[in-house]
Amino acid sequence: ILNVEQSPQSLHVQEGDSTNFTCSFPSSNFYALHWYRWETAKSPEALFVMTLNGDEKKKGRISATLNTKEGYSYLYIKGSQPEDSATYLCAFWWNYGQNFVFGPGTRLSVLP
Amino acid sequence: GAGVSQSPSNKVTEKGKDVELRCDPISGHTALYWYRQSLGQGLEFLIYFQGNSAPDKSGLPSDRFSAERTGGSVSTLTIQRTQQEDSAVYLCASSLRGEAFFGQGTRLTVV
Numbered sequence: 001i002l003n004v005e006q007s008p009q010s011l012h013v014q015e016g017d018s019t020n021f022t023c024s025f026p027s028s029n030f031y032a033l034h035w036y037r038w039e040t041a042k043s044p045e046a047l048f049v050m051t052l053n054g055d056e057k058k059k060g061r062i063s064a065t066l067n068t069k070e071g072y073s074y075l076y077i078k079g080s081q082p083e084d085s086a087t088y089l090c091a092f093w094w095n096y097g098q099n100f101v102f103g104p105g106t107r108l109s110v111l112p
Numbered sequence: 113g114a115g116v117s118q119s120p121s122n123k124v125t126e127k128g129k130d131v132e133l134r135c136d137p138i139s140g141h142t143a144l145y146w147y148r149q150s151l152g153q154g155l156e157f158l159i160y161f162q163g164n165s166a167p168d169k170s171g172l173p174s175d176r177f178s179a180e181r182t183g184g185s186v187s188t189l190t191i192q193r194t195q196q197e198d199s200a201v202y203l204c205a206s207s208l209r210g211e212a213f214f215g216q217g218t219r220l221t222v223v
Contacts, residue, residue, distance in 0.1 A: 006154070031210060041216060041219070043213075043214040043217075044203075044214050087149070098143065099160070099207075100207060101157065102147060104156070105149070105154050105155045
């Protein structure tokens with residue numbers, strides 16, 4: 001299985017802080033990079049689908065960037081809120097979109 | 113069904129017992145994945161199916177774990193002689209053409 005890494009493994013921030021996480025993936029055979037937000041006992045919620053090198057996506061206080069040449073994506077959360085507490089997963093799609101592999105996730109806790 | 117269905121949603125079992133976890137993917141999805149997340153740990157790949165075959169079983173943590181998929185549809189993950197370290201949320205996903213769909217997970221607690 002391909003190696004997809006995420007850092008940090010976990011993160012505790014205060015409400016109002018801005019934060020960012022990294023997803024590293026193979027730079028070859030790239031099809032797409034998806035970001036998800038996962039709360040236990042729920043299905044992962046899709047945040048962004050990123051396909052082109054240099055892509056930047058934004059949804060409210062959350063944004064993401066993509067660098068396919070060097071194999072990384074950043075997820076940014078501005079002004080973290082307690083409801084942002086979740087595990088953030090990236091999924092690297094390869095083989096022409098036939099397959100994907102998750103990173104291990106970054107567990108974010110936002111303290112009020 | 114409309115989405116990926118996993119059952120049971122919660123399972124508490126005694127150490128040493130066998131358990132079966134079920135995943136019912138979206139009809140027509142050829143790829144099916146099992147992952148798990150233990151408490152305080154990252155999401156861990158277990159096994160991937162393409163149709164009924166499993167090209168990658170590398171993530172199964174021990175020979176107590178096995179999985180099968182029949183008819184290109186339902187998959188069962190079986191854990192024999194459960195141990196406390198098997199306690200985790202087991203997540204199933206199916207995919208087709210660059211889009212993945214997820215179940216809500218099965219929370220397994222081994223006491």
